[in-house]
Amino acid sequence: MSHPVLETRGLTIRFGGHVAVNAVSCRFEPGTLTAIVGPNGAGKTTYFNLISGQLPASAGQVLLHGEDVTRDAAPVRTRKGMGRAFQLTNLFPNLTVLENVRLAVQARAGMGLNLISMWNSHIELIDKAENFLARVALAERRTALASELSHGDQRKLEVALLLALEPDIFMFDEPTAGMSVDEVPVILDLISEIKQQKDKTVLLVEHKMDVVRSLADRIIVLHQGELVADGAPAEVIASPVVQEAYLGVPARG
Amino acid sequence: MIAGLLSGDAPRSRILSALLLAILVALALAPFLFPGTRPLDVAAKVCVFVLLVASYDLLLGYTGIVSFAHTMFFGIGGYGVAIALSRMEPGWGAIALGTVAAVALSLALSFLVGLFSLRVKAIFFAMITLAVASFFAILASQLSDFTGGEDGITFKVPELLRSRVATYYLVFGVALGLFLVLLRIVNSPFGRVLLAIRENEFRAEALGYRTVIYRTLANCLGAVVATLAGALYALWLRYTGPNTTLDFSIMIDILLMVVIGGMGTMYGAVIGAAIFVVAQNYLQEAMKAFSGAMQGIPLLPDLFHPDRWLLWLGVLFVLSVYYFPAGIVGQLRARKKA
Incomplete structure (x- = not known):
């Protein structure tokens, strides 16, 4: 059986009593751009930090090409093919x-x-x-x-x-945040160029739903540290749980 | 050719180039330009301190490591040569053996200190180096059978080095060569990683650089060069003691020289050491002359009495740090840009 490029299994981090990321299991495949969305404080950037090694996991695993890299420090993961851009410059x-x-x-x-x-x-x-x-x-x-x-x-x-860094896995954390409108397309074009390469995997944390819609092949939703939705963009955006968690519209029924 | 020697790191300022050239020529021709024991002594001290301060700049200015153990490595070099020359036949073999043993000890110590403490926050590293250096200074004064205690060790040197001029050129040549080596290291791909660590260690890690390896290696390189500077100084003085190598005031001097000259520039070490050592040796005399000329005017002769020289040196430091936070080299380069 072939391994996914990247996989998290029950990935968790606790800060004192607060569980910032709670048992997130997810697999990422090459040639796919996965957008990670969720309200502020949902744990998106923390999830990124756990994957790329900036934070140590309290529990769970990160697997890169099937290899457990949970104990590897950030530079080691980088050299194994993970590339990370940061939200705060x-x-x-x-x-x-x-x-x-x-x-x-x-x-x-x-x-x-x-x-x-x-x-x-x-x-x-x-x-x-x-x-x-x-x-x-x-x-x-x-x-x-x-x-x-x-x-x-x-x-x-x-x-x-x-x-x-020419990584296998590109991790963008709100790459267009704070950019002026005319600068944004350069970056978006670049990201879509990357995702057209079939051997590259792209993870994108993004707030702007128009960006997510235009780029994502798949959306996962984090809410209070938990993965609450995962699927094709149209269905995820339409799902009641997202309407409530992300857009603040209470789910009906 | 020159670009290669300077590793592509030109002084980038006409005034700075002129200053450096003047210092180089003055040092290269010191035995002929400034006859006499004292001026040659000052010139040799400048050479040794240029090297010592440059090796400290590798840590502080390029890597952002604050260490107070630099005089310890300086001392290890001095004691290595002194112990070997005083206990063995005073020949080149003893010098080589003393130097190699000292370098090995410095390497081991800097590696251990680095490995155990470069992972922790900068302030803890600084405290640890302070503790280790103090411990070493006490050790050197207590093991008097071995180190001569507070009296230090006076020793004989090989035949050739009984000529002051020959010894001077040994000091000058080795200092110049090692300075150029340091200049190459800071301008190598490795040197750029050190700068990256100083600027943003977190990001350097995220790019895939295991920073603890780089910091430890920089720490070891700095220690080895400081050791060699200590060995040169011992050969020049034909003496090694706590006051010439391990004293904490020397550590302060090094810090001041690096800050005055300009951190993270290498050339700052040359300017800083030259100004500082010359001031240390001649400021008193200049003040004596000045004080004499002011006779009859109230207050001034007292204010410029030669005994106040440290006060005035202090004033100079405060002013220079306040007005040139980037050091003399930083200031000269910035001016060119503007």
Whole structure:
């Protein structure tokens, strides 16, 4: 039997008495974009943090290609093919835009422990980094410091770092949050390009229902840390539990 | 060629280039430009401290590690050479053995300290290094059979090093070479990961860098270079004691030099060490002359009395940190950009 790319089994985290994510079991398949939706505080980002290893699970398992990675630290999971972009922009503020992406490219190339060669001498890595910058329409800002970018451009750089890792699993956490309307399509086009590659798996935490509708092949709904709905977009959005949990409309009957 | 030597990290400011070149020429020709024992002593001390401060910059400025154990490694180098030369035939073999043993000890210590404590928060790491360094300083003063206690160890050096000029060029050459090695390390792919860790460790982890490995390695590299600086200093002084290596005031001096010069720049170590060591040695005399010239004016001669030199050094520090938080190098580079 072939394994799903990614699977969580009974994944749980407790903060003191509060159960932020409660026994979430879910399988993710390649070539699919799964949107994770739910109201604020539903545990979406926490669920992401458990999958990518930023938080340790209290119970349950994370399986990557069938291999249990629950005990692996975040960098190990990254090198096994998980890539994560963050909701709150999380960059290297006093490095240039190009250096930010170069660090991701270099991580992918496994060259971090090279002490001898000159940083600038690896043309192929720089070319690659430039290429990823071009894909998020940031090539012109390559010499700016990350901290000098506008909020929207920082979001794009965040996405460029994820692209540069060339992961099997792309995890986007509200990639378009706070972007101006005209910047959003660049990112959405990129995400839909990624999902067209049959060997890539995309997880997307998103608040905007129009974005979810246009991109998602499948929606899962978290509510108070629990998985309450899972299915094709149209049916999930229409289901009473979602109407109540997500849109605040009380279910009838 | 020059770009390769500097690892592509040019000073990026005309004034800074001129300053660095002036310091390089002054140090390279010190025995001829400034005859006399004292100036050569100052020049050698500048060389040693450039190296020591640069190795500390690797930790503090590039990786964001606050360590107070740097003088411990400096001391290990000094004691390694001193113990070997005082107990064995004073030859190159003893120097090599003392240095290798000291480097090995520093590596082991820095590795252990790093492994056990670089996982914890920065403040705990700083406290642990402080504790280990204090412990080591006490150990050195208590094991007097071995280390000479508070008196330290005076020793003989090989024939060739009995010439001050030859010893000076050994110190200068090794310091310059190792400085260029450090410059290469911070400009390597590894060096960029260190910067990434300083900027945002969480994100560096998320990119797949196991930061504890990088921090431990940086800690070990810094320790080894500090050890070698200590060995050079011992060879220059023909003496090693607690006051020349392990004293906490030296740790403070290193911190000040790195901050004044500019953290995370490497060149800041050169500028910081040169200014600081020269000020330490000549500020008193300058003040004496100044105080003499002010005779007859009330208050001023007292204020500039040579005994107040530490006060004025303190004022200089406060002003420089206040006005140039990025250090001299940072300031010069920023000005060029604007």
